[in-house]
Amino acid sequence: xxxxxxxxxxxxxxxxxxxxxxxxxxxxxxxxxxxxxxxxxxxxxxxxxxxxxxxxxxxxxxxxxxxxxxxxxxxxxxxxxxxxxxxxxxxxxxxxxxxxxxxxxxxxxxxxxxxxxxxxxxxxxxxxxxxxxxxxxxxxxxxxxxxxxxxxxxxxxxxxxxxxxxxxxxxxxxxxxxxxxxxxxxxxxxxxxxxxxxxxxxxxxxxxxxxxxxxxxxxxxxxxxxxxxxxxxxxxxxxxxxxxxxxxxxxxxxxxxxxxxxxxxxxxxxxxxxxxxxxxxxxxxxxxxxxxxxxxxxxxxxxxxxxxxxxxxxxxxxxxxxxxxxxxxxxxxxxxxxxxxxxxxxxxxxxxxxxxxxxxxxx
Amino acid sequence: xxxxxxxxxxxxxxxxxxxxxxxxxxxxxxxxxxxxxxxxxxxxxxxxxxxxxxxxxxxxxxxxxxxxxxxxxxxxxxxxxxxxxxxxxxxxxxxxxxxxxxxxxxxxxxxxxxxxxxxxxxxxxxxxxxxxxxxxxxxxxxxxxxxxxxxxxxxxxxxxxxxxxxxxxxxxxxxxxxxxxxxxxxxxxxxxxxxxxxxxxxxxxxxxxxxxxxxxxxxxxxxxxxxxxxxxxxxxxxxxxxxxxxxxxxxxxxxxxxxxxxxxxxxxxxxxxxxxxxxxxxxxxxxxxxxxxxxxxxxxxxxxxxxxxxxxxxxxxxxxxxxxx
Numbered sequence: 001x002x003x004x005x006x007x008x009x010x011x012x013x014x015x016x017x018x019x020x021x022x023x024x025x026x027x028x029x030x031x032x033x034x035x036x037x038x039x040x041x042x043x044x045x046x047x048x049x050x051x052x053x054x055x056x057x058x059x060x061x062x063x064x065x066x067x068x069x070x071x072x073x074x075x076x077x078x079x080x081x082x083x084x085x086x087x088x089x090x091x092x093x094x095x096x097x098x099x100x101x102x103x104x105x106x107x108x109x110x111x112x113x114x115x116x117x118x119x120x121x122x123x124x125x126x127x128x129x130x131x132x133x134x135x136x137x138x139x140x141x142x143x144x145x146x147x148x149x150x151x152x153x154x155x156x157x158x159x160x161x162x163x164x165x166x167x168x169x170x171x172x173x174x175x176x177x178x179x180x181x182x183x184x185x186x187x188x189x190x191x192x193x194x195x196x197x198x199x200x201x202x203x204x205x206x207x208x209x210x211x212x213x214x215x216x217x218x219x220x221x222x223x224x225x226x227x228x229x230x231x232x233x234x235x236x237x238x239x240x241x242x243x244x245x246x247x248x249x250x251x252x253x254x255x256x257x258x259x260x261x262x263x264x265x266x267x268x269x270x271x272x273x274x275x276x277x278x279x280x281x282x283x284x285x286x287x288x289x290x291x292x293x294x295x296x297x298x299x300x301x302x303x304x305x306x307x308x309x310x311x312x313x314x315x316x317x318x319x320x321x322x323x324x325x326x327x328x329x330x331x332x333x334x335x336x337x338x339x340x341x342x343x344x345x346x347x348x349x350x351x352x353x354x355x356x357x358x359x360x361x362x363x
Numbered sequence: 364x365x366x367x368x369x370x371x372x373x374x375x376x377x378x379x380x381x382x383x384x385x386x387x388x389x390x391x392x393x394x395x396x397x398x399x400x401x402x403x404x405x406x407x408x409x410x411x412x413x414x415x416x417x418x419x420x421x422x423x424x425x426x427x428x429x430x431x432x433x434x435x436x437x438x439x440x441x442x443x444x445x446x447x448x449x450x451x452x453x454x455x456x457x458x459x460x461x462x463x464x465x466x467x468x469x470x471x472x473x474x475x476x477x478x479x480x481x482x483x484x485x486x487x488x489x490x491x492x493x494x495x496x497x498x499x500x501x502x503x504x505x506x507x508x509x510x511x512x513x514x515x516x517x518x519x520x521x522x523x524x525x526x527x528x529x530x531x532x533x534x535x536x537x538x539x540x541x542x543x544x545x546x547x548x549x550x551x552x553x554x555x556x557x558x559x560x561x562x563x564x565x566x567x568x569x570x571x572x573x574x575x576x577x578x579x580x581x582x583x584x585x586x587x588x589x590x591x592x593x594x595x596x597x598x599x600x601x602x603x604x605x606x607x608x609x610x611x612x613x614x615x616x617x618x619x620x621x622x623x624x625x626x627x628x629x630x631x632x633x634x635x636x637x638x639x640x641x642x643x644x645x646x647x648x649x650x651x652x653x654x655x656x657x658x659x660x661x662x663x664x665x666x667x668x669x670x671x672x673x674x675x676x677x678x679x680x681x682x683x684x685x686x687x688x
Contacts, residue, residue: 086433116470124436125469129460135426136461139433146389146415147437174457177426184421330470338467339505341474341529344557346604347505 001281003195003204003211004257009237010227014285016293018232024240026232028077030300036077036231037291037301038309040069043093044288045313046102049320050092050109054266058324059109063090067229067261070287071194073097074234075162075256078242081122082149082159086137089126090194091164098123103323112329130165131172134191137163138178141187141245150188151248160188160245162238168199170215171207179219179253188245191216191253192238194228196260201273216253228258229287259285332358365548371541373515374404377522378442382412385440388526391418391427392444392480401446402482402541424454431477432461440476442526448483449492449662455500462531463506475531478522483511484575484625485672486539488665495662496626501533502603502635509602510556511535511574515545517560517600520553528556535602537575559606561613565595568619568685571610571636573599576623576673583678592682602632610636611643618649619685623673628656650688653681 009024026033047065054062065072068090076097079085085094092105104117108126115125127133141161144150149159169175170193182189195212197204208215216223226237234256241252259282263270270279295301336351337343368376381388390405396419399406409417420427424445431441445451451458458479465473485494501509508530512518518536525532554560562577563584570580577598584594597613599605614620620640622633633654640652655673663671 113470114464114468116468116472120469120472125473129456132429132457132461135429135457136433136436139430139435140437141433142430143434143437143439146439173453174425174429177421177423177429180421180423181426181430334470335467338471340508341466341471341476344508344604346607 003208005211005213005225008225008227008257009233010230011232011236012230012290012294014229014290016290016297018294021233024233024236026236027239028235030295030298032077033232033291033295034300036073036235037288037295038312039073039093039097040231040288040291041309041313042316043069043073043096045317046092046096046320049317050106051262051266053106053321053324054109059106060111061109062266063264064260064262064266065090065092067259067282067287068194068196069093070231070291071228071234071256071258074231075192075238075254078235078238079162082156083122083242084140084159084161085123086133086140086161086163087124087126088130088133088164088166088169089128090166094164095123102320103327106320106323107327110324110327112327114330131169131175131178134163134165134169134175134178135181137161138182138187138189141182141189142185144188145185145248150246155246158246160190160242162190162192162242164192164194166199167193167195167197167204167207167212168202169193170212179216179251182251183220186248186250188248189251190238190241190245191251193253193255194258195255196258198260198264198270198274200264200268203274211255213253213255221251221253223253223255225255225257228256229285229290231287231291364550365546367544368515368519368547369542369544370512370515370518370536371402371404373519373547374522374536375406375408376547377519378405379408379411381442381523381526382408382416387438388440388442389416389418389434390442390444391420391431393420393422393427393446395419395444400444402538404480404536405444424450425457428454428457428462428479432457432465432475435475435477436473440526442478443480445479445481447493448481448495448497451479451481451497458501458507458533459504463504466530467506474529476529477531478525478534479531480522480534480536482538482541483535484537484539485662485668486575488668490665491662494665494668496624496657498533498535498602499626499631502632507531507533507603508557509533509535510600511537511602512600513537513540513574513577513598515543516547516553519547519549521556521600524553524556535574539575540578543578557601557604557606559600559609560598561595561609562598563594563596565593566617567593568621568682569595569597569613569617570621570623570678571597571599572623573602575625579673579675580623580678583675583682586675587679587682592686594682605636605639607639611640614640614644615647618647620648620652621655621678621681621685622652623655623678625657625672627659628654629659631656650685653685655681
């Protein structure tokens, strides 16, 4: 596979076999893995429901995560309460792991709100412009360092930032500037690149002549490639990167080598730009399938467990559908109110003008 | 308590006072630490407040502004220096797509108390990209506030007011006036930042201006007075939001208005002022609002900038045309 390094960290093969690695090991319990599997199954269900909702005209757009469940669930579980996430626009499973209500995500893609969701202090709102959030994350991490919240003996006093971006974003100036600033100030930030091989229709070959993780050394911090479809390896590698950031050892770059099984968004058609045998190959690396195989073999789960999770997923799916009619559209009044933190006379005049017009329409 | 200072020194004093007043205030930008900035506005501040409060940045404008977004989210109040007006554009995307929109995007949960200082305008004989007037780009972007000081007293107070504001402020410093000296009153309570000032009262026409053009308009008004014409001069101080109450009440009295700015004519601030005055005072005015501005060309090479920039004579020509209606 082009761009896949022989150094890629993998702890669980596509066949569901555990493999050892010299530097990384999964330190969680089997119970944790059962939980991760459940998270991945529910995330996949949410994604399927949201895609269907878009097809029914209930969402303006959807950005499917299909295939990237392990990269997101594994990294999400490496976070602690004091850590902060800067997502792009596809990190639905990370949001779910952190307990961000899926209604917030649906409201954004429906156009009911602009992204003013719950838990904003630890999971920042989605970023549409490619790569902008890498700088925000780096600045936030600089702030953490200025606050003295890294390198303390009591690890509970330490924090780090994780920022998600894609392979396409690695071409953006802002992302490269973020790497420079992170290195210059030794900021406690982890760049988590989900290399899903495609930036809409543009392949990774168009973004980079070398594996992306190799770029990190040019900026002066470690980069590592991990099997993005292996939740054990993703968790282990993200633990390592976040721990060193919290200890004050600075930034790190993780390239989660994965694949976007679906479209970039519900607006594009992957059959126009990529070969189906690629998709077949990646289907064989499915993150849910491999963990299911492993957990079944060691007897941690069985058909009854899978059936009960399937029931939960169905129930969750119906809850997701039921959310749509409950979503409230933001009001013009609220928008006028939030353009500025401190209101202006000029905009207040426009608000009154709008109110008068709207009242006339109603009458 | 009052002291005569250049605008550059007044800004330096204002920044020092802001750093003293609030430990969350940080300065960041290229060359602002050891060098004190290319115009020395931050001179001595790193020595006094340390490298964590006055931060020398890598040479990356988008990086400076984008990281400041994160610092705001963490509770800091970053004050950024863009070295020259023409260098703000690499950071333009962060300003208009992120800084300006973050508060509304998050339902008011994420204000951006950031100040972006930009030495702006021409008249100093500089090379390309060092003499531009980009204010209309920012004023056209909801979510930003855009201000420009024209004298040392305003420079001292407005920079502090901008830093205290919870909204992002693009702070335009007229670089050709950096070395103009005037009294700074350290004790008198300043006017609100978004209030325009009538810097000269008159009865025949109103000159509306801001930043570097305030002095040009004051000079023009002095010459006109010798010729028997009484001009009122309104210093907007704030470009967005415009203090319409002061502007409209002045023109209601004088019945004539001339807008003066260095930025290119078309779709500049003069267009907005003319449109608004037309809407409000159509039956009051004796003549159409006229504009004296830069021409619709990229800023010219320095040897001919005197032909491009609004001069006292061009302003007085416009006054004559206005009075001839």
